Amino acid sequence: MTTIVEPVPRGAFTRRVGRHVGDWIPALVVFGLGLASWQWLFPWLGVERFLLPRFSDVLDAFWTQRDSLWSAGWFTFKEALGGFALGCGGAIALAVAFGRFRRVGAALMPLAIAANAIPILAFAPITNAWFGLLSPWSKIVIAAVLCFFPVFVNTLRGLTSVQPESIELMRSYAASEVDVFTRVRVPTSLPFVFTALKVASVLAMIGAVVGDFFGGSTEALGIQIESSVQLSRYEEAWAAILVASILGIVFYAAIAAAERRALSWHPSTRGASE
Amino acid sequence: MNADAVVSIQGVTKTFAKANVTALENISVDLLPGEFVSLIGPSGCGKSTLLRVIGDLIEPTTGTVTVNRKSAHEARLARDYGIVFQDSVLFDWRTVAKNIALPLELLGWDRRRRAERVKEMTALVELSGFESHHPWQLSGGMQQRVSIARALAIEPALLLMDEPFGALDEMTRERLNLELLRIWHQLGSTVVFVTHSISEAVFLSTRVVVMSPRPGRIRGIVDVDLPQPRTVQTHENPRFFELVTAVRELLRGIESAEEDGTLESELLAAEEAT
Numbered sequence: 143m144t145t146i147v148e149p150v151p152r153g154a155f156t157r158r159v160g161r162h163v164g165d166w167i168p169a170l171v172v173f174g175l176g177l178a179s180w181q182w183l184f185p186w187l188g189v190e191r192f193l194l195p196r197f198s199d200v201l202d203a204f205w206t207q208r209d210s211l212w213s214a215g216w217f218t219f220k221e222a223l224g225g226f227a228l229g230c231g232g233a234i235a236l237a238v239a240f241g242r243f244r245r246v247g248a249a250l251m252p253l254a255i256a257a258n259a260i261p262i263l264a265f266a267p268i269t270n271a272w273f274g275l276l277s278p279w280s281k282i283v284i285a286a287v288l289c290f291f292p293v294f295v296n297t298l299r300g301l302t303s304v305q306p307e308s309i310e311l312m313r314s315y316a317a318s319e320v321d322v323f324t325r326v327r328v329p330t331s332l333p334f335v336f337t338a339l340k341v342a343s344v345l346a347m348i349g350a351v352v353g354d355f356f357g358g359s360t361e362a363l364g365i366q367i368e369s370s371v372q373l374s375r376y377e378e379a380w381a382a383i384l385v386a387s388i389l390g391i392v393f394y395a396a397i398a399a400a401e402r403r404a405l406s407w408h409p410s411t412r413g414a415s416e
Numbered sequence: 417m418n419a420d421a422v423v424s425i426q427g428v429t430k431t432f433a434k435a436n437v438t439a440l441e442n443i444s445v446d447l448l449p450g451e452f453v454s455l456i457g458p459s460g461c462g463k464s465t466l467l468r469v470i471g472d473l474i475e476p477t478t479g480t481v482t483v484n485r486k487s488a489h490e491a492r493l494a495r496d497y498g499i500v501f502q503d504s505v506l507f508d509w510r511t512v513a514k515n516i517a518l519p520l521e522l523l524g525w526d527r528r529r530r531a532e533r534v535k536e537m538t539a540l541v542e543l544s545g546f547e548s549h550h551p552w553q554l555s556g557g558m559q560q561r562v563s564i565a566r567a568l569a570i571e572p573a574l575l576l577m578d579e580p581f582g583a584l585d586e587m588t589r590e591r592l593n594l595e596l597l598r599i600w601h602q603l604g605s606t607v608v609f610v611t612h613s614i615s616e617a618v619f620l621s622t623r624v625v626v627m628s629p630r631p632g633r634i635r636g637i638v639d640v641d642l643p644q645p646r647t648v649q650t651h652e653n654p655r656f657f658e659l660v661t662a663v664r665e666l667l668r669g670i671e672s673a674e675e676d677g678t679l680e681s682e683l684l685a686a687e688e689a690t
């Protein structure tokens with residue numbers, strides 16, 4: 143998995159902002175063109191409302207239904223957040239254990255890989271049976287299982303990708319295993335872990351929304367999308383998707399910000415040209 | 417065995433059971449205080465293994481090693497030596513100052529004492545002013561100087577160096593050779609220096625131990641009676657050429673173990689994995 147590199151050039155504030163605006167222009171232009179075609183080009187081409195309602199109508203629904211949409215969004219976001227915490231926490235704990243007890247880890251690894259190949263979303267109806275239709279736990283578990291594997295694999299890779307010389311160096315200082323773990327393995331693994339956490343944030347939202355589709359509280363965003371479509375309120379369905387997207391992007395951005403803070407030493411966040 | 421010896425190696429043999437290779441066979445040599453001893457030989461002669469046996473990073477199959485009149489194991493726990501590898505093994509998340517302070521942190525020194533020692537060490541390796549840089553902001557030669565400063569920070573009586581300048585360009589290497597000699601004169605520590613450059617070994621050392629591969633044995637020891645301090649002119653001294661020839665003669669006829677497939681580094685890696 144490759145790290146997404148977001149260079150932050152140093153220097154005067156104005157220059158930094160200037161560079162940033164410059165970097166964003168192509169993306170903004172494409173985004174604007176997309177919205178414009180959504181609003182004017184597709185209706186003009188005869189695309190039906192149930193396929194793609196006008197953007198202005200979606201915005202209208204987004205505004206008039208804002209209370210129920212955001213409360214549903216928050217409900218589902220909490221499911222995603224719970225699943226994220228549970229899945230990532232479990233994955234990191236297991237990766238630490240596998241990294242510490244290599245033999246056991248190597249022996250169980252095929253099992254983990256096989257488990258990863260299971261299409262987790264297929265379990266969504268079954269988790270409803272396990273935890274009860276209205277319980278958020280059925281969605282939390284789906285989100286957690288989706289988050290688990292990428293975080294587990296990346297953390298384990300990070301913890302074990304330490305140069306042998308680094309370990310020899312620490313041994314030459316008679317460092318304890320705890321010292322090796324906290325001073326070498328954990329910092330080495332952080333770039334890997336954050337890459338996985340960003341992926342997991344997206345997966346957690348997917349898990350929670352898809353989990354909602356299989357039934358649950360009417361407060362949930364997934365249920366609202368589904369019922370809006372059934373009632374031919376396409377604008378509301380699209381507005382709910384917009385809410386889910388905004389929450390997903392905010393979630394991702396929050397983790398990316400935490401990453402930049404935690405990895406302030408990393409060449410990719412510092413601009414390696416100095 | 418010499419009672420004054422800083423390092424005393426008696427009948428050391430090392431077999432890597434897994435690869436069924438005898439890396440070292442019946443090695444005996446004493447290193448006296450203040451000596452600069454190079455270990456030289458073709459790839460696979462066990463010179464890096466011998467260095468690690470002295471540092472108690474690898475256990476010999478038979479034979480004994482004493483460092484500072486203690487067993488190699490006790491000496492490591494007492495932090496009696498510093499080690500420098502071919503790769504600088506600096507931690508990217510630590511600044512230059514914090515990399516140098518790493519062994520001092522492990523010794524439990526307080527912040528003020530650490531800062532003082534770091535200042536002395538950066539001055540010693542002529543890197544004052546670079547304390548707050550990160551390793552990846554430095555050239556390869558500067559990184560290796562930080563690595564030397566870190567090894568010397570605990571004022572060890574013994575400095576182990578495993579091809580420390582092997583990855584550097586010729587000009588940087590010659591400059592660092594002179595710097596190393598200046599530091600050695602200043603501190604008076606004993607140095608064990610692994611290299612496969614004949615001229616580097618002769619230029620730096622007071623004695624050159626020539627080794628043969630598979631099994632690794634001592635082929636001969638060349639006393640380097642070139643005047644101290646060594647300077648750029650030493651390279652032009654006729655005696656320098658005589659000694660280079662003497663070492664080369666000893667090495668001649670030794671087949672490189674590279675031809676039989678496994679390299680020493682691979683053996684070490686295989687051993688690490690067990």
